[in-house]
Amino acid sequence: MILFIKHVDIEGPETLGVNFEKRGFPLSVIDLHRGTKLPATLKGVDAVVSLGGPMNVYEEEKYRFLKDEDAFLKAVLKEDVPFLGICLGAQLLAKASGGRVIRSPREEIGWFNIALTPQGASDPLFAGLGPVMEVYQWHGDMAVIPEGGVHLASSGSCPVQAFRAGRRAYGLQFHAEITDKSIAAWSCGYAPLQAAGRKAMLERYQSVKDDFIRRGEILCDNFLNVMKDHP
Numbered sequence: 452m453i454l455f456i457k458h459v460d461i462e463g464p465e466t467l468g469v470n471f472e473k474r475g476f477p478l479s480v481i482d483l484h485r486g487t488k489l490p491a492t493l494k495g496v497d498a499v500v501s502l503g504g505p506m507n508v509y510e511e512e513k514y515r516f517l518k519d520e521d522a523f524l525k526a527v528l529k530e531d532v533p534f535l536g537i538c539l540g541a542q543l544l545a546k547a548s549g550g551r552v553i554r555s556p557r558e559e560i561g562w563f564n565i566a567l568t569p570q571g572a573s574d575p576l577f578a579g580l581g582p583v584m585e586v587y588q589w590h591g592d593m594a595v596i597p598e599g600g601v602h603l604a605s606s607g608s609c610p611v612q613a614f615r616a617g618r619r620a621y622g623l624q625f626h627a628e629i630t631d632k633s634i635a636a637w638s639c640g641y642a643p644l645q646a647a648g649r650k651a652m653l654e655r656y657q658s659v660k661d662d663f664i665r666r667g668e669i670l671c672d673n674f675l676n677v678m679k680d681h682p
Contacts, residue, residue, distance in 0.1 A: 452476065453476045453477070454479050454500070456483060456499065456501040458483055458503065459503075461637060461640055462637075463480070465628040467628040483519075484504075493532055496532060497532075497533070498535070498674070498678050499524075499527050500536075500537070501544070502539070502540055503537050507592060508521075508546045520543060531617065533620070538625070541623055544594070544616055544622040548620070550594055552594055553595055554591060555591055559589070561652050562586070563586060563588050563606055565583070565584055565612040567583075574615065577603065580666055580670065587656075588625050588626065589641065594614065595611070599616070599617075627667050628667070638652065
């Protein structure tokens with residue numbers, strides 16, 4: 452079973468969940484923002500995916516569930532459970548593994564290119580994805596890679612686009628799970644964009660949709676390969 456952690460209604464498993472279910476993995480979705488509690492044990496959990504959200508990892512007084520998730524992710528790391536963090540989830544991984552979260556040199560909203568580092572090019576999570584990828588972003592913060600972590604991808608706008616902590620815990624600053632529905636929902640619900648900006652992002656999605664979906668499936672298969680040797 453793959454456990455998804457949600458922090459807000461409009462950011463869910465989306466294409467990641469579809470890909471995992473197509474490959475035979477049942478999903479369990481924890482809606483932290485609705486008061487659903489994280490499990491007391493990781494027994495029966497094959498992997499954990501922590502999704503995005505508009506909050507900062509240090510806003511634990513405002514969002515009490517962040518403190519619980521920090522403790523939960525420390526247990527995930529200790530037990531070497533395969534982990535994938537998306538945007539906020541990547542920043543939570545950095546914090547749980549001893550790193551920090553700071554403001555990104557540039558806020559990124561929309562489509563941007565990222566480049567794999569030499570370590571990223573040889574990491575199994577990015578096998579077959581090529582040295583440069585166009586990805587979707589919506590963030591103002593970024594992770595500082597924890598001591599012992601591996602830097603996997605970067606961009607001119609944000610130097611830490613992906614990293615690994617330990618053997619099987621990955622943080623992706625970008626969104627690999629989005630659809631046109633989520634682009635529309637975020638651009639209305641977060642920082643409402645002018646119609647022209649929203650239209651441009653949606654048109655770009657349609658232009659890159661086939662390649663974006665293909666790369667998402669490859670990423671999913673690669674993550675399943677990372678999971679294989681976990682007991």
